[in-house]
Amino acid sequence: MALAVAGLLLFLLPLAGLVARAPWDQVGPALVAPETATALGLSLFCSVTATAIALVLGIPLALLLARTSGAPRAILRALTTLPMVLPPVVGGVALWLAFGRRGLVGGPLYNAFGIQIPFTTAAAVIAETFVAMPFLVIAVEGGLRALDARYEEAARALGAGGWKVFSRVTLPLVRPAIFSGAVLCWARALGEFGATITFAGNLPGRTQTIPLAVYIALETRPEGAIALSLILLAVSLAILIGMRDRWLGAL
């Protein structure tokens, strides 16, 4: 019991500290400061874009995962979930080696077209997608596996081809899983730090998202860091409350 309380305190105390020590009179000004607004806008843009890319690429990947079995599935699944367990910094280094100016893909891209990915907003989006997409894929795959195959069989027997079955039956039936996967994915992308700072750098207005801005601001103007942290905390709480039926309801 005492240990449980200690565990709970470990979660609660930092949050209490954040709220208690917040210089509330300065939070307002810090929030409307131009640096904050820039970081906030960039964060929203990057995380939403990353979620959109994850939806476009992740749903087909989840479909592939749900339809394979045995060894190929184990390998596919391990590859998909790797970014979830990989330290984000390592992910950033790996992305840099792949898409950097001398990288596996980035090298030819730079030599042929002069396109440079690292230290651009695109890099921040890629880093966030890399880290956050597994959350979507896992959630959607779970939804697909739980789906009664007879709905798709019934649709086929009614004359529906592959695309019609997918768009009119499969997709709507796994929509709850897609939704909760997308929210998780977006939350993870919004908080992304390690891979972004390694691969995309920390350039205000281009790659400096809120977590990066918090890290920098803590040294120079702590009240700004606290204000930004409160924003992220509020977003997390909103997600937790908004999704409580989906997560807590299953308990």
Next chain:
Amino acid sequence: MSLTAQVRVARDGFVLDVDLNVGAGETVAVLGPNGAGKTTLLRALAGLVAIDGRVELDGDVLDDSTSKRHVPTERRRVGLVFQDHVLFPHMTVLDNVAFGLKRDGRRVAREWLDHAGLGDRANAMPRELSGGQAQRVALIRTLATEPRLLLLDEPLSALDVSIRAEVRRDLSRQLAGFRGVRILVTHDPLEAIALADRLVVLEHGKVVQSGSPAEVTARPRSRFVADLAGVNLLRGRGRGDHVELENGTGVAAPEAGDGDVFAVIHPRAVALYTSRPEGTPRNVWRGRAEDLDLQGERVRVRLSGTVPLVAEVTPSAVRELHLDAGAEVWVAVKATEVSVYPA
């Protein structure tokens, strides 16, 4: 329209090997115990399971393993109705029925629903329907696509007994108006007899018997059919005036013939006595009442002993004989009540 099918499916040690020919407008009921392969057969005909063999519908080859031909389910024009309706839960009843329709889907769907007396449920979601309504909508959804082959997989078994009769009447009416080939899988003999022109009995993946309901129940060729017809089935060798069972007991029967035979004894022809009966019955054995079961106005008594049988007696006979589970009795069957036919 007619169906000619040789279906062979082997998997996990189970082999389904069935030849089936069904004529236009004929309803065939595929009966059999659980695990006999009934559903696999339907899925194979629907193109959902790969087969060895050949399926030809109305002159079109849908499956032919020698020429590697396989028409996918969506282009077969087969209708599949499941045990529980499998209506799409995110669509209204109307959209469910319109799903398989090409042109003018909603209008045609509404006509079908109106015709079936379900027009007022068109905008309901499937979860708002009763079990019987949902299954009727599922049937309409399938029939509206005008399939050439209608496959019904135990369409009534998920319904409450109280509404089954009503849905069965509706099904029977809908089937009468359907011009294609109809195959009904069921393990309910009443459903089979009410709806089917011909029964095909499947056991362990093979057809053990087929014919009209009357033919099949008159001459059961398996324990499953005997139970279904409610009669005792014995198997042995014909010895002219008696049948020799596997345990050596002789059962007197006129025209027992020779070779492997089946002998059927109706439970009502099995008489029970407390002391050895005198006179005409030529088959008399000792027996022990294992359990008693009241069915309507008769009591079914399951007997063990030299020849395990089920007897059907009146409740007053039970009282007079002081019959109870465990009671020792004399069992008598007149030779003329034993009907014998080749196995």
